[in-house]
Amino acid sequence: MPAITVMILISMGMFALPTCDTKEKNFRRDTAVINRQIYQNDSLLAGADSSRLDSLLRSAQKIVARSQEIGFPGGEGGGNMLIGSIYFRKSNKDSARPAFQKAIAIYFRHHMTADLGPSYAKLADTYDVYTGERNQRISYYEEAVKYYGLSGKKLEQANILQQIGDYCIIDEDYLKAQRVLQNAIDIYNQLHFPHQQGAYYMLCQVFTALGNYKKAIEFGQKAVAIAHNVKDTSLQVCTIYNILGIPLLYTNQFDSAAVCFEKALLIAKHHKDEASEHIVVRNLADAYVKGGRFAVCIKLLDNYTTAYPHLNRQQRNAINFFALDAHTGSGNYKEAGKYFNALQQSIPKDATDPYELYSFLPMMRYKLAIRDFNDARKEAISLVEAHLQVWGETDDGKRLALAQKVYADNIRFIDPGAVLNGPAAVSDFISGLLKENPGFQFQIVKPIETHHNMAILYWKFGPPSKPDTITGQDIFTLSNGLIISLLAFVDGTTK
Numbered sequence: 001m002p003a004i005t006v007m008i009l010i011s012m013g014m015f016a017l018p019t020c021d022t023k024e025k026n027f028r029r030d031t032a033v034i035n036r037q038i039y040q041n042d043s044l045l046a047g048a049d050s051s052r053l054d055s056l057l058r059s060a061q062k063i064v065a066r067s068q069e070i071g072f073p074g075g076e077g078g079g080n081m082l083i084g085s086i087y088f089r090k091s092n093k094d095s096a097r098p099a100f101q102k103a104i105a106i107y108f109r110h111h112m113t114a115d116l117g118p119s120y121a122k123l124a125d126t127y128d129v130y131t132g133e134r135n136q137r138i139s140y141y142e143e144a145v146k147y148y149g150l151s152g153k154k155l156e157q158a159n160i161l162q163q164i165g166d167y168c169i170i171d172e173d174y175l176k177a178q179r180v181l182q183n184a185i186d187i188y189n190q191l192h193f194p195h196q197q198g199a200y201y202m203l204c205q206v207f208t209a210l211g212n213y214k215k216a217i218e219f220g221q222k223a224v225a226i227a228h229n230v231k232d233t234s235l236q237v238c239t240i241y242n243i244l245g246i247p248l249l250y251t252n253q254f255d256s257a258a259v260c261f262e263k264a265l266l267i268a269k270h271h272k273d274e275a276s277e278h279i280v281v282r283n284l285a286d287a288y289v290k291g292g293r294f295a296v297c298i299k300l301l302d303n304y305t306t307a308y309p310h311l312n313r314q315q316r317n318a319i320n321f322f323a324l325d326a327h328t329g330s331g332n333y334k335e336a337g338k339y340f341n342a343l344q345q346s347i348p349k350d351a352t353d354p355y356e357l358y359s360f361l362p363m364m365r366y367k368l369a370i371r372d373f374n375d376a377r378k379e380a381i382s383l384v385e386a387h388l389q390v391w392g393e394t395d396d397g398k399r400l401a402l403a404q405k406v407y408a409d410n411i412r413f414i415d416p417g418a419v420l421n422g423p424a425a426v427s428d429f430i431s432g433l434l435k436e437n438p439g440f441q442f443q444i445v446k447p448i449e450t451h452h453n454m455a456i457l458y459w460k461f462g463p464p465s466k467p468d469t470i471t472g473q474d475i476f477t478l479s480n481g482l483i484i485s486l487l488a489f490v491d492g493t494t495k
Contacts, residue, residue, distance in 0.1 A: 027070060034075035037063055041082055045089065057086045077106040077115060084122060093126045100126070117148035121160060129167055138167050158187035162199050174206045181206065197226040201240045204247070213247040220244030238267035238276050245283055254291030261287055274308065278315055285322035294330035297322060314353040317346055325362040331452060333370055340366050380450040380478055384457050387476070387483060391430055391442050400427045408482040415488045439463045445471065453478045
C-alpha cells in the first residue's frame with residue numbers, strides 16, 4: 001500500500017497503527033501458546049515410543065525458531081531443553097548435550113535462575129556414571145544443587161544431593177558421600193519429608209566402607225524403620241536389607257545378617273529381579289557358611305541353580321565358591337571336590353570378578369581340610385591298629401602299658417557282657433578273654449573306616465583253624481590322639 005494512501009486512511013480513522021497494548025497482547029498470546037506446546041510435547045515425550053521421536057523433535061525445533069522470532073527466551077530455552085531430552089531418548093548424547101548447554105546459556109543470559117537447576121540436572125544425566133564421565137556428571141549435579149537452592153526448590157536439591165552421594169560411593173569417595181548425604185537428610189528434615197530411607201541406607205554403605213560398623217548398623221536400621229513407616233514396597237527395600245546385612249556379617253552377627261538377606265531375597269523374588277536375587281543369594285550363602293549352617297547353605301544354592309540353570313560363567317563360579325565352602329565345612333569332601341575341580345577348570349587367568357579373583361580362599365580351605373582330614377584319618381587308623389595290638393598282647397604288663405598309651409584315662413568300654421571304665425579295667429577284661437580262648441587271635445576283616453572323630457573296626461576272633469569263630473565290630477570315639485570310648489558289638493549277640 002502506498003505511503004500516501006496509508007496517511008490518508010490514518011487521517012480518516014480507517015487504519016490504525018498497532019499500539020503497545022496490542023503488541024503486548026500478541027506477545028502474551030504467543031508465549032502462552034509456546035509454553036503450552038512445550039508442556040504438551042514434554043508430556044508426549046514421557047510416553048512416546050521411538051517412532052514418534054522425530055515428529056516431536058521437529059515440533060521442538062519449531063518452538064525454538066518461533067521463540068527466537070518473537071524474542072521469547074523462556075520458550076527458546078524450553079525448546080532446547082525439549083530437543084536435548086528427545087536426543088537423550090534417542091541415545092544421542094552428543095546432540096543432547098549442546099541442546100541442554102544452549103538452554104543453560106539462555107537462562108544465564110536472562111537471569112532465569114529457577115530454570116538452571118533442572119537444566120544442569122538434565123545435562124548431568126547425559127554423562128555415564130560407570131565410565132570416565134562420572135566426575136562430569138557429579139560436577140553438573142553440583143551446579144544443579146546450587147541453583148535448586150537459590151530458587152528455593154529444596155526437595156529437588158536434596159534429591160540431587162542424594163544422587164551425588166550415591167556416585168561418590170561408587171567413586172569410593174566416602175567422606176564426601178557422608179557429607180552430601182547428611183546435607184540431604186538435613187534438608188529432608190527441614191521439609192518434614194518422610195521418604196529418607198535412600199539417604200540412610202547409603203550412609204550405612206559409607207560407614208561400612210569406613211569400618212565404622214556400629215554406625216553403619218545404626219543407619220541401616222533407621223533406613224529399615226523409615227521404609228516400614230512409609231509402607232515402601234519397592235525393590236529399594238531389598239537393597240536396604242541387603243546393605244544392612246553386610247556390617248552385621250562383618251561383626252560376626254551371622255544369624256541377624258542372614259535374616260536381613262532372607263528378607264531381601266523374598267523382596268527380590270517378589271519383584272522378579274534376577275540381578276538382585278543373585279547378589280543377595282551370594283551374601284546369604286556367605287552368612288550361612290560363616291554361621292556354620294552348611295546344610296541350609298547347600299539347599300539354598302541347589303534351589304537357586306535349579307531355578308536359574310543358565311547362569312553365566314561369573315555367576316556360576318560365585319555359586320561354586322560358596323558351594324565349595326559349604327561342602328568343605330560339612331565334611332563332605334567328595335562333593336566339595338566336584339566344586340573345587342569346577343572352579344579350577346573355569347576360572348580364566350585374566351579374571352576380574354571378585355569371586356573368581358578370591359576363589360583361591362575356599363580352594364585353599366578345601367585343600368587344608370583335605371590335608372587335615374587325611375592326617376586325622378591316618379592318625380585314627382594308627383590308633384585303631386594299636387588298639388588291636390592291645391587285644392592281642394598276652395603279657396599283662398606289656399598290655400597294660402600299651403593300653404595306657406592308646407586309651408584315655410577315663411575311657412568307657414561297653415561290651416554285650418560288660419561296662420568298664422579306665423585302661424586297667426579294659427586290660428583285665430582282655431586278659432580273661434585270652435585265657436578263656438587260648439590260641440585265639442583278633443584280625444581285621446576289612447579296612448578301618450573313619451569320619452570326624454569316629455572310627456569303626458570290623459574284626460574276627462578265633463584260632464588259626466577257624467579264624468572267624470566270632471565276628472563283630474568296635475566303634476570308637478577319638479580325641480587328642482586317644483580312644484575315649486569303645487563300643488563293641490559281637491555278631492549274633494542279643495544282649
